[in-house]
Amino acid sequence: MIYVAEYKLKTPLSEADVRKLRVGDIVYLTGTIVTARDAAHRRMLDYLKEGKPIPVDLRGGVIYHCGPVVQKLGDQWIALAAGPTTSARMDLYEADVIKNFGVRMVIGKGGMGARTAQACREYGAVYAYFTGGAAVLAANAIKRVVRVEWLDLGIPEALWVFEVEDFGPLLITIDSEGRNLTEEVVEQAKKKREEVLKKLGVT
Amino acid sequence: MPSLEEFKEIIAKAVSETIERAAIYIPPDIKQALKRAYEEEVNPMAKSQLEAILKNIELAEKFKKPVCQDTGSIIYYVTVGYDFPGLRVLREALVEAVRRATKQVPLRPNTVDPFTGRNPGDNTGRYMPYIHLELVEGDGLEVTVVPKGGGSEGVSYLELPPPGEGVKAVKRVVVDAVLKAGSLPCPPTIVGVGVGGGADIAMYLAKKAACTRKIGTLNPDPVLYELEKELYEALNSLGIGPMGLGGKYTVLAVHVDYAHRHPAAMPVAVAFQCWATRRATVKINANGKYVIEQ
Numbered sequence: 266m267i268y269v270a271e272y273k274l275k276t277p278l279s280e281a282d283v284r285k286l287r288v289g290d291i292v293y294l295t296g297t298i299v300t301a302r303d304a305a306h307r308r309m310l311d312y313l314k315e316g317k318p319i320p321v322d323l324r325g326g327v328i329y330h331c332g333p334v335v336q337k338l339g340d341q342w343i344a345l346a347a348g349p350t351t352s353a354r355m356d357l358y359e360a361d362v363i364k365n366f367g368v369r370m371v372i373g374k375g376g377m378g379a380r381t382a383q384a385c386r387e388y389g390a391v392y393a394y395f396t397g398g399a400a401v402l403a404a405n406a407i408k409r410v411v412r413v414e415w416l417d418l419g420i421p422e423a424l425w426v427f428e429v430e431d432f433g434p435l436l437i438t439i440d441s442e443g444r445n446l447t448e449e450v451v452e453q454a455k456k457k458r459e460e461v462l463k464k465l466g467v468t
Numbered sequence: 469m470p471s472l473e474e475f476k477e478i479i480a481k482a483v484s485e486t487i488e489r490a491a492i493y494i495p496p497d498i499k500q501a502l503k504r505a506y507e508e509e510v511n512p513m514a515k516s517q518l519e520a521i522l523k524n525i526e527l528a529e530k531f532k533k534p535v536c537q538d539t540g541s542i543i544y545y546v547t548v549g550y551d552f553p554g555l556r557v558l559r560e561a562l563v564e565a566v567r568r569a570t571k572q573v574p575l576r577p578n579t580v581d582p583f584t585g586r587n588p589g590d591n592t593g594r595y596m597p598y599i600h601l602e603l604v605e606g607d608g609l610e611v612t613v614v615p616k617g618g619g620s621e622g623v624s625y626l627e628l629p630p631p632g633e634g635v636k637a638v639k640r641v642v643v644d645a646v647l648k649a650g651s652l653p654c655p656p657t658i659v660g661v662g663v664g665g666g667a668d669i670a671m672y673l674a675k676k677a678a679c680t681r682k683i684g685t686l687n688p689d690p691v692l693y694e695l696e697k698e699l700y701e702a703l704n705s706l707g708i709g710p711m712g713l714g715g716k717y718t719v720l721a722v723h724v725d726y727a728h729r730h731p732a733a734m735p736v737a738v739a740f741q742c743w744a745t746r747r748a749t750v751k752i753n754a755n756g757k758y759v760i761e762q
Contacts, residue, residue: 346537396520397654398744400537401527451650454706
């Protein structure tokens with residue numbers, strides 16, 4: 266069964282903040298979130314290996330898998346559309362990023378795999394969905410682009426630091442207890458394969 | 469009749485407006501299908517996703533902002549008359565339209581050199597925008613713009629089963645493609661299936677069927693009509709649901725197309741169009757007048 270509760274949380278997040286969250290819960294987030302996609306994740310881990318500091322503090326932080334549409338008006342960047350990207354691509358790096366940088370929440374779409382879920386359990390973090398493609402809904406909750414780092418990676422891949430207010434609804438699909446909702450749903454679907462193929466006259 | 473120089477400007481302007489229309493406004497057939505899915509969905513999480521989707525479509529229209537931040541790779545499906553007077557400047561104008569739309573809408577710069585990682589920043593590059601060109605009788609031009617998102621593209625699927633398996637192979641490949649794609653292509657999706665031709669032709673047909681055919685249009689081939697219906701029911705019985713959170717609507721439609729195949733091969737390609745179907749068509753006639761439709 267899915268137990269659903271709704272929370273309004275502020276960043277930085279504490280371990281207790283995220284340990285209480287369960288699959289199916291809805292969160293609205295206020296504070297600071299940082300976007301990162303493949304290239305930024307890779308660079309974070311490269312810097313870590315080389316002992317170089319990264320330009321954002323992710324302790325208690327929130328990573329958002331997103332490559333926004335942005336526009337620069339004078340000195341100020343504006344996020345016009347900022348929905349989530351497919352998180353599966355970041356599975357390669359996310360467990361190490363959670364472990365080494367103290368990230369408490371990862372937001373994206375489409376779910377993440379076993380290694381990331383294991384890191385959530387071990388270090389106290391959660392993974393949440395923002396509805397895929399809902400880019401204007403997301404941009405509306407972004408009050409300000411605080412700054413951008415690593416712009417040399419290109420606009421989609423840079424680290425965008427967003428100040429957000431009631432950013433959500435975020436749906437928890439991986440909690441710190443080891444549940445992974447998307448994986449459960451897809452596993453269920455795979456179990457129906459034989460039955461569906463039979464009905465189609467294939468087997 | 470406009471001069472060639474004038475035609476270049478007319479096409480660039482008309483097509484950049486068409487890209488803008490596609491990036492911001494979800495076509496009516498898709499909106500209707502999503503509304504129906506929202507009304508019929510009972511799983512509360514699935515419903516919440518569809519609610520956010522519908523709200524987002526409304527907000528995009530209201531604020532005239534791209535409906536999804538992934539404004540895609542620009543793919544053109546062009547039919548042009550042999551006697552269309554702007555034919556000589558068509559290619560340059562189509563590239564220029566992308567540059568303009570990238571600034572004006574704006575679009576996210578999405579063209580990356582696969583080897584150097586360099587992004588030119590204007591959504592152009594080698595073979596980009598991609599132009600599928602078909603020459604027909606007449607003196608008009610019709611350009612369908614598909615800004616194709618990367619999430620749904622990433623789960624494209626191709627198999628070359630032994631031809632002896634026949635239509636059974638088609639069904640199996642489609643089911644497996646949808647299971648493999650799972651939550652990744654932003655379901656509910658439109659599933660395009662291309663059969664025959666060759667590997668590239670099957671994929672071309674699959675993508676074109678997913679991205680350009682309107683939901684609710686009936687396949688004129690009675691065998692394919694039945695196949696589409698059967699696959700639609702089967703895929704939605706898998707229960708992957710909106711965004712892969714469970715529910716009734718994994719797909720909004722299944723569109724099948726085919727080409728005659730080589731005796732030795734039966735390529736089956738599956739392409740996915742995310743719920744955020746971006747598509748618009750402009751028709752330009754020989755005197756330079758144009759109309760944009762969705």
